[in-house]
Amino acid sequence: MLKYLIVIILLVALIFGSLYGYFSRSLFIDFRSNAEISTDFRAAGVSFVCSNGENILLRGVELTPSIPGHMAWDFAATVADYLRWFGQISEMGANSIYVSTTMGAAFYRALYEFNTAAENPLLVLHGIPGYNQATLMSPQAQLPQASLWSQQ
Numbered sequence: 661m662l663k664y665l666i667v668i669i670l671l672v673a674l675i676f677g678s679l680y681g682y683f684s685r686s687l688f689i690d691f692r693s694n695a696e697i698s699t700d701f702r703a704a705g706v707s708f709v710c711s712n713g714e715n716i717l718l719r720g721v722e723l724t725p726s727i728p729g730h731m732a733w734d735f736a737a738t739v740a741d742y743l744r745w746f747g748q749i750s751e752m753g754a755n756s757i758y759v760s761t762t763m764g765a766a767f768y769r770a771l772y773e774f775n776t777a778a779e780n781p782l783l784v785l786h787g788i789p790g791y792n793q794a795t796l797m798s799p800q801a802q803l804p805q806a807s808l809w810s811q812q
Contacts, residue, residue, distance in 0.1 A: 718783070720756030721749055725763050735764030742770030746782060755780060760787040 700711050708716045726732035727741070749757065759767070775781035 716755075716783075718756045718785075720754045720758055720783075720785070722758045722760070723749075723767075724759070725761070725767070735766065737764070737766060739766045739770045739773070742767055743774055746770065746774040746778075750778065750780060750782060754782075756783040756785060758785040758787070761789055
């Protein structure tokens, strides 16, 4: 019975240690290091080139997940909101959207719905925040403690 408990405890520790290393310490092991990387677009000088060789001029807007009266992390915008915005963005002549963070599910549903029906689909330039313990603890990442509110 004691050997069984020791094995179980070691397995649980190994699992939790692996999860901690993967999610908290950005531990990543690439098992496909020889896999070919393919993209639909590439940068060539100051322009973007499509896989068919066509130069693409990006005209776009930045879109955030916040709407008035809500915090950005509420993801309060609905599919209907995004569809309306995508239509307006497309009407003004833009062909791309830049989002700086991972958006809510409504954004991706609306984007798929819009792009499958649109004559000129919108391209997405997607930022992915890469916060980890090392960058958050660096001196450059520390914000000043004083604010306008504390000076009143």
